[in-house]
Amino acid sequence: MQKPQNLSFVLKDVQKLEFEDRPLPHLKDPNDVLIRVKFTGICGSDCGQIGPFKLEQPMVLGHESSGIVEQVGSKVTTLKVGDRVTMEPGEPCRRCNKCKIGKYNLCPAMAFAATPPYDGTLARYYRLPEDFCYKLPNSMSLEQGALVEPLGVAVHLVRQADISPGTSVIVFGAGPVGLLCCAVAKVFGAEKVIAVDIQLSRLDFARKFEATSTFLPEKVSASQNAERMRIENGLGDGADIVIDASGAEASINTGIHVLHPGGTYVQGGMGRDEVNFPITLACTKELNIKGSFRYSSGDYQLAIQLISTGKVKAEDLVTDIVQFGDAERAFEQAKAGTGLKFLIAGPEE
Structure with a gap:
């Protein structure tokens, strides 16, 4: 043969x-x-x-x-x-x-x-x-x-979010991309990096990896989960940045609720083509809402540098x-x- x-x-x-x-x-x-x-x-x-x-x-x-x-x-x-x-x-x-x-x-x-x-x-x-x-x-x-490819995705998401030193960042979805977003956010200077997931095993890993804290949502409304997240993490009127790496409708809604007015929301996870979205709240908070798709100029080079230097x-x-x-x-x-x-x-x- x-x-x-x-x-x-x-x-x-x-x-x-x-x-x-x-x-x-x-x-x-x-x-x-x-x-x-x-x-x-x-x-x-x-x-x-x-x-x-x-x-x-x-x-x-x-x-x-x-x-x-x-x-x-x-x-x-x-x-x-x-x-x-x-x-x-x-x-x-x-x-x-x-x-x-x-x-x-x-x-x-x-x-x-x-x-x-x-x-x-x-x-x-x-x-x-x-x-x-x-x-x-x-x-x-x-x-x-x-592993440069998934890290490149995370780099692009974090760059879309314009993270600066001292900011608070919530990442929904503690899969590979979400976890890498936590790591890159810390490299970019985020002070609080909160990983959110419905799987306890992934939250356990996130705590050992790069998240400063984690959050397990309850089966309650998005606003109730957001309120508990703000209280437990000392976020005042809300987080600076939300990155969604899950694509889940519940995460998207909670993310909009947990941001402070003027905050930034970045969507990276792809779930259903269409979801219910709290558009009135997004408008009245005057949120900055962005999408993120794959990676572009400079993302791969930065991902290589982060791995080769041991930062991620x-x-x-x-x-x-x-x-x-x-x-x-x-x-x-x-x-x-x-x-x-x-x-x-x-x-x-």
Whole structure:
């Protein structure tokens, strides 16, 4: 039997996963590089649908990856074969107005890995432009390199929030991105960082990680939970900043209630397409409300710096590293919520 050339982990249909030998990627441009993928993290969006993006044909999963440069195009100058890199898994058009002002994450033609219809990185090889592959410092492992992507998401969320020293920040959702938001907020100078979740195990981890305190919501109204949160954490008339990394309607409502007038709310979690929203309260408080989507200029570089200098210990979130052949089991464990972050090692030679 012929050995697979580009063994890939494919989402064939909803809840149907298979290994498949895909064609070897070819360099499309002299500025491209070919990466041998070494580690890939599992993300909650690896399900075939995120927001308006829905699975319509089989798709290779994965977008949180690191690897080793296998081949370089003729015009590549910053990388060479054998370099260890973390991969920013999206290609914008580079020509539209959003790209030109540095907000390439909003490019309408973005080809993002494992977002339908584009294949992801859970394969032996993956192709990317040179400038979307970042050489890892010697102080960083390839495992850490696979964590730059979720940290980049957190960096972008925190930058959207304009956190400054001494501020109070509430993060809803103590999954990987929410926990990393707590860590980045502290790096940015936040004095109080409160993690909110409905799972006690995640709140326990948050306290050991970077949250200064935690909050377990009760089955009461959003205003009642917000009032208890203010009292327990000495927030006076409310928090300075709320970051929602959950997408849950109850969290969104509580977040609006717990902010002080003039506070900032940043939405990063994606749940249902539409939710009930306390718009009158948001208006009368004159809140600054922002969305946050993936990452843009400078976010990956900062994420690398935070890990390489030890300011954010993203590796503490890793529950397990599994072999490529056990990828489906890792996805099942992640879906069941039995851990925080699972990494899948690339196919062996």
